[in-house]
Amino acid sequence: MAASDSDSDADAAAAAAASLLPAPIHLLPPDALHNVLLRLPLRDAVVCRPVSRLFHETLSHNFLALLPSLRLLLLRHPRPDGGGCLHAFDPDRRHWLRLPFSAFLPNQSFSPVASSPSLLYLWLESPSPSPPSLPSSSSSTASTAHPPKSLAVCNPFAGTYSFLPPLGSAWARHGTVLAGPGGVVLVLTELAALSYTPSGSGKWMKHPLSLPSKPRSPILASGAAAVFALCDVGTPWRSQWKLFSCPLSMLTGGWAPVERSAWGDVFEILKRPRLLAGAGGRRVLMIGGLRSSFAIDAPCSTVLILRLDLATMEWDEAGRMPPNMYRCFTGLCEAAAQGNAMPTAVAGGNNKVKVFGGDGKVWFAGKRVRGKLAMWEEDELGNSGGKWDWVDGVPGYSDGVYRGFVFDGGFTAMP
Numbered sequence: 509m510a511a512s513d514s515d516s517d518a519d520a521a522a523a524a525a526a527s528l529l530p531a532p533i534h535l536l537p538p539d540a541l542h543n544v545l546l547r548l549p550l551r552d553a554v555v556c557r558p559v560s561r562l563f564h565e566t567l568s569h570n571f572l573a574l575l576p577s578l579r580l581l582l583l584r585h586p587r588p589d590g591g592g593c594l595h596a597f598d599p600d601r602r603h604w605l606r607l608p609f610s611a612f613l614p615n616q617s618f619s620p621v622a623s624s625p626s627l628l629y630l631w632l633e634s635p636s637p638s639p640p641s642l643p644s645s646s647s648s649t650a651s652t653a654h655p656p657k658s659l660a661v662c663n664p665f666a667g668t669y670s671f672l673p674p675l676g677s678a679w680a681r682h683g684t685v686l687a688g689p690g691g692v693v694l695v696l697t698e699l700a701a702l703s704y705t706p707s708g709s710g711k712w713m714k715h716p717l718s719l720p721s722k723p724r725s726p727i728l729a730s731g732a733a734a735v736f737a738l739c740d741v742g743t744p745w746r747s748q749w750k751l752f753s754c755p756l757s758m759l760t761g762g763w764a765p766v767e768r769s770a771w772g773d774v775f776e777i778l779k780r781p782r783l784l785a786g787a788g789g790r791r792v793l794m795i796g797g798l799r800s801s802f803a804i805d806a807p808c809s810t811v812l813i814l815r816l817d818l819a820t821m822e823w824d825e826a827g828r829m830p831p832n833m834y835r836c837f838t839g840l841c842e843a844a845a846q847g848n849a850m851p852t853a854v855a856g857g858n859n860k861v862k863v864f865g866g867d868g869k870v871w872f873a874g875k876r877v878r879g880k881l882a883m884w885e886e887d888e889l890g891n892s893g894g895k896w897d898w899v900d901g902v903p904g905y906s907d908g909v910y911r912g913f914v915f916d917g918g919f920t921a922m923p
Contacts, residue, residue, distance in 0.1 A: 533562070534562060541566060542566070542571070545566060545567065545571070546574065546575070548575070549575070549576075549578070550572065550575045550576065550577065550578045550665075550917070550918060551578055551598070551605075553567055553572060553575055554567075554572070554665055569666060569919045569922070570919075572665075572918070572919040573918065573919040573920050575918070575919075576918075577625065577626065577916040577917060577918035577920065578598070578916070578917040578918065579598075579599065579600070579867075579914065579915075579916055579917075580596040580597060580598055580605070580914070580915045580916075580917055581596060581597040581599065581865070581869070581871060581912055581913075581914060581915075582594055582595075582596045582607075582620060582623070582628070582912050582913060582914070582915040583595045583596065583597075583902075583910055583911070583912040584619065584620055584910075584911045584912055584913075585619075592608060592609050592610030592613070592616035593606050593607060593608045593609060593610070594606075594607045594609065594620065595607075595902075595903050596915070597899060599869070599883070599885070602899075604901060604902075604903055606903075607664050609662075609664060611667060612662070612667040612668065612669060613632065613660075613662070613669060614632070615632065615633055617632070617633040618630045618631065618632050618633070618660075619631045620913075621685040622685040622686055622687040622693075622913065623687060623913060623914070623915040623916070624687040624688055624689055624691070624692075624921070625689060625916050625918065625920055625921060626663055626665075626916065626917065626918040626919060626920045626921040626922075627661050627662070627663060627687065627691070627921050627923065628661070628662050628663070628664055628915060629659065629660070629661050629685055629687050629693065630659075630660055630662065631657040631658070631659060631660075631680055632657060632658050632659075632660045632671075633656070633657055633658075656677060656680075657677070657680040658671050658672070658674060658675070658680075659671070659672045659675060659680070659685070659693075659695075660672065660923075661691075661693075661923045662923055663919070663921070663922055663923060664917065665917050665918065665919060666919060666922060668922055668923050669923055670923040672693065672704060673704065673710065673711055673712055675695065675702070675712065678697075679695050679697065679702065682697050682698070683695040683696060683697050683702075684696045684697075684723070684726055686726060686727070686728040686735065687728070688728045688730055688756070689730055690705070690706075690707070691704075691705065691706040691707070691921070692704070692705055692756065693705075694728065694735065694759075695712075696717070696723055696726050696735075696737075697717075698717070698721075698722040698723075699716070699717055700714055700715060700716050700717055701714075701715045701717055701759060702714055702715070703715060703759055713759075715759040715760040716760065717763065718761065718763050719737070719739050719752060719763055720739050720740075720741050720750075721739045721740045721741065722739070722740075723737035723738070723739060723752070724737060724738040724739065724740070724749075724781075724782070724783075725737065725738060725781075725782040725783045725784075726783070727783045727784060727785050727792070727866075728756075728785070728789075729785055729786075729789045729790075729791075729792060729818065730785075730788075730789035731788055731789030731790035731818065732753075732789065732790070732818045733755060733756050733757070734753050734754060734755045734756060735753065735754050735756065735759075736751065736752070736753045736766070736783055736792055737751075737752050737753075737783070738750070738751060738752075738781060738782075738783060738794075739752055748775070748776075749775040749778075749781055750765055750767065750775065751765065751766040751767070751775070751792075751816075752764065752765055752766060753766045766821075768821060770822075771823060774814065774823050776799075777798060777799055777812070778794065778795075778796030778797065778798065778799065778812060778814070779796055779797040779798075779799055779806075779808055780796050780797060780860075781794050781795065781796035782794070782795050782796060782863050783795075784863070784864075784865055784866050784870060785866045785867055785868075786815060786867070786868050786886060787867055787868030787886050788867070788868070789867070790817070790818055790819065791815050791816060791817055791818060791868075791886075792815070792816040792818065793813055793814070793815055793816075793826060793868075793870065793886075794813070794814045794815075794816070795811065795812070795813050795814075795863050795870060796811070796812065797810075797811060797812075797861070798810050798811065798812040798828070809834075810828055810829045810831065810834045811828070811829040811834060811837075811861060811863075811872065812825065812827075812828055812829075813825070813826040813827040813828070813870065813884060813894070814826060815886075825893075826886060826893065826894055827870075827884050827886075827893050827894040827896070828893065829872070829882070829884075829896065830896055833882055833896060833898075836876065836877050836882075837861050837872070837874045837876055837877055837882075838876065839876040860874065861873070861874050862874065862909055862910065862911060864910075864911050864912050864913055865912075865913065865914055866913055866914040867914050867916075868885065868886035869883070869884070869885050869886070869914055870883070870884045870885075871883050871884075871899070871910075871912065872884075873909055873910040873911070874909070875909055879900065879901070879902050880898050880899055880900045880901070880902055881898070881899040881902055881910060882896065882897075882898060882899075883896070883897050883898070883899050884896050885897075
């Protein structure tokens, strides 16, 4: 019995001594530990931060800035009060993520509008001012319909944010926000544009827009350091699109049409064209429905992606939606599965497809395609027709119409 007690005491002493020894990972030299952690994807490295004090101190923001960014498709919620989170898709892992914002934003009512490397720009509802002693019914109704908003910038991975200088309510309701590297932000409306640079005066600079009509789907091509937009120069009964551009260094008076005689009728073959940035900001993508003829009400046969190389200023066909995929957007697949006749909208050629994305990736959504998106990805060299695929399991919104943009999450920039 005494021998058994002594053995138990020895085992307990050995266990206590072992518990005092540091974990093997603590014995690694710092260089070796850094070499191991640098092999982690950014998402896994962020998950490892709260595991231990060692990981939290080693995986600092400066260290995480060395890791490649995480390319995501960020979906916009149809309502500003979307529960304090956003859904994002990781194309490399084919996995949906849920990004929480309620932990660091002042309120849960927000709307993301643009992104630049590591930074996300969003409209935040401003804190409601104290109501006057005798508020009028008209002012109360207007305040409820259009609550004041402020433009903010945040890093959702680091959990930090800051407000940009205040803007008027008209800019928040009607402006299109573009963001570029270095914290450059543009807000475009039909008549003017605002620009903001953190390293500048710290104020919004106003620039008049010398365009023939409201700019459609403006984009910022980082590789060319310029803004591109489509403008309708046609008649009230027939649209005629033309491409305009403006260098970032000449926002006042720098807008000019981009045209070449060799382009021919490149803008006439697409219905409702939309611009997106190509891979690396060196190309401009124009996406729209391919007209079956030049008639005003001609139906579309598929979705066509044209690509403008900014170095050679030549257009080429980058991709064409496969017929089987396009039928799903027209409702033919659903009608065939249910044994119904062709939908009226299909016969009339009025099938709207929502297009969004950026940096060489394009996503398509439509009311007739629920719970999934069509995805097109530009190849690295831009020589082939790209890759088409379906993205299933889209979470969240029940109406089937999604909108979003590309977000490169990382730690290379902070608000």
